[in-house]
Amino acid sequence: MSKRSVSFDPGAPHLALRFVLAGLAFAAATATGTPAAAQEATSIQGFATARLARIAPVMRAEIEKGTMPGAVTLIARNGKLVHVEAHGFLDSAKTRPMPRDAVFRGFSMTKPVVAVAALALIEQGRLNLRDPLAQYFPEFKEMKVFIEVQDERGRTTRVAVPAKRPILIWDLFRHTAGFTYAGSAPFPELTAAYERADVESRDTDVSNEEFVNRLAAIPLAYEPGTRWEYSVATDVLGLVVEKVVGKRLDLHLAETIFGPIGMKETSFQLRPEQAGRLADAYDADPLKVELWKASRPEQDPAKRYVHGGAGMLTTAEDYFRFAQMVLNGGELDGVRILSRKSVGFMLSNHIQGLIGSPLPTTGPGYGFGLGWGVRLAEGGGYAPGSPGDAMWAGAGGTSFTVDRQEGIVGVIMTAGPSTRQHTRFLFKDLLYGALTE
Template sequence: MIDRERLALRRHVLSRHVDAGRVPGLAALVSVDGDVHVETMGVRDLDTRAPFTRDTIVRVASLTKVVIAAATMALIEDGSLRLDDPVGGLLPELAAMRVLKTPASALDETVPAEGPITVRHLLTCTWGFGVLPGPDLPVNRAATEAGIANVARPAGMDGDDWLARLAELPLMRQPGETWLYNTGYDVLGVLIARASGRALPDHLRERILDPLGMRDTGFHVPAEHLDRLATAYEPGPDGARAYERPEGRFSVPPDFPGGAGGLVSTVDDFHAFARMLMTGGAGVLSRASTELMTIDQLTPAQKEGAGLVPGMFDHTGWGFGMGVVHRRFDYPVKPGGYGWDGGLGPTWVSDPAERLIALIFHQLSFGEGRPAVNGDFLTWTYQGLT
């Protein structure tokens, strides 16, 4: 159960971050067995002082991945895809890839791929290409120059164009060898469109979003709701500073709806999605699919030398689109819990052992690490359980 008296103490802890100007505003949701508690504070724009409300829309960044994973599982359930089938039939661009001898090799120092790329490889981020520290690596420089790096997509580039440019580069690792974050989920977005015969936003809307009532989730914000989109901020020496306002790129449909981080949503919409996972699919997916998504899918060898931060896989693994806890670490999520962060602010945790879903949504980017307000939210959420 939720101890609302103790949650009042949590509100005091969170409000200190807002009052100090470290984060402009936020929405925090805690749900235990469907008993939902939501609190909001601060503003969604420091200039207009519009309040951060429960229906404020935020860029969820990497929380997009788990929604894309669910959309992929829906296609597996109807037989359009299979987990261990090669993707080359639908993505011929990736059917005969070359692989760098080492990640630091020159682009012409390659060997043939030892096997095909599968749907499972994309879901587990082990298909061979992704975020690899080292901006001076030849493959990273080439990705930036080709306009396919995470934040460097030229206007007018659609998913087919993006994939064609990506396929001209060698893989960093052999398919199935190592967890490399992010890029596989953009590839999944293209795969979903081709497997379903529909644009990715349409498939997502019909198969996942509408059945769950996620009306404010999508790849852009319609004009009539744009006033609810929070301004995006980044940490600065004197507090949060704006870098993208509502009239920016999310005000129009994107040329390439990115499966790795392109969605916007609200705290209630994402709670509906998290409830679907925790309750075994809720008619959207089968229990078998949600169980596959929420268990660690990586082998020890795939975790070796991988991770976004040192020691990441000491306490977590990776399911489909999310991290999975196998050892308690900096906050008390029990083994079997799962969730992920969105680098533009949001954090989501589901803890089946506590029957808990916890969400904090704001628009302060992570900068050099997760904002302190996110960690405080999780710590004090557990203090408020009985």
């Protein structure tokens, strides 16, 4: 087993007690005037316990000022949990305390999981990055792309012309297929087309066939392979996985990833016993209504196409297990999901020389691998990190980071769509601010 394989202790009350004792010790040391150096001498896996104790007060302050109703924060190093804590409340009214096993709408934190599943098929020789998408869905064989032209009066208009090259499976992984999202489309014609076709199945239950037909009928935003544009590409990749394995995506993920590595709370449909632990956003959050309508966690996934880009429900400790598997080089507790080289390939930058970047999600200083944002250098970012660290985030307020250089996994789960950028970078500051060795 890798030296960074997770040692996951379900008897975590002992861990919680250690945090309480550490906090009491910190308070006592402060009260007696013990030097700061002595206060920070106690550490867990190189994290100063006194600095980890900063996280709860900061989260409490954010909750009190209305950033989000609550949160669950988790930090691990070398496979050892050093911090897991629930903060605040599950609900908008702040009447139900947040449990550590709260269930969150993962939204785009689904994407790295689907990327791993697709990469596993490549390892098996059942899929290839160079495969044209039309090999699996002929509807995408003759795509058109919008280009700008000037009419005889010098006015700029857009027309659709045949794309210069086909969409490849590689493009689906790295968001270079030319697809987009309605909410972030680069020009109004695309926004209108995506909304009119309900491509993202926000208002109606769109089937696999309807999704493919509607999306293929809309011209691409850009020539395939020329620009990074965040999009429904991972939803399409999920349908490719379904086509290859002959099984619905959520069922395939449960059999090949969730079950084997012990992600017992993760699925694409909220189970009855989880209903009382589903985290909610503030009713006043301006993004809540539309996002929650699109999520539909209680609905049977079979009613519409399974959203490989946004449909997963998970917990902090479940997602930690997935992230730790990747940090370990594709293995967790003796179960290998990917090879070490495949993980390295996945977490390398695949958009060199292209226009566009994942800056709105990752902040500056990141490229993009096969489904993950990847840090390019030590500096140039909004928060500390390491070259090659990988992360992604969900529109509902969740985020995670995998720092292979430091052996760190960090996860923050909130239900705060409008404040998600603030909380993800705040947490990274707290995480790295506690690392002293």
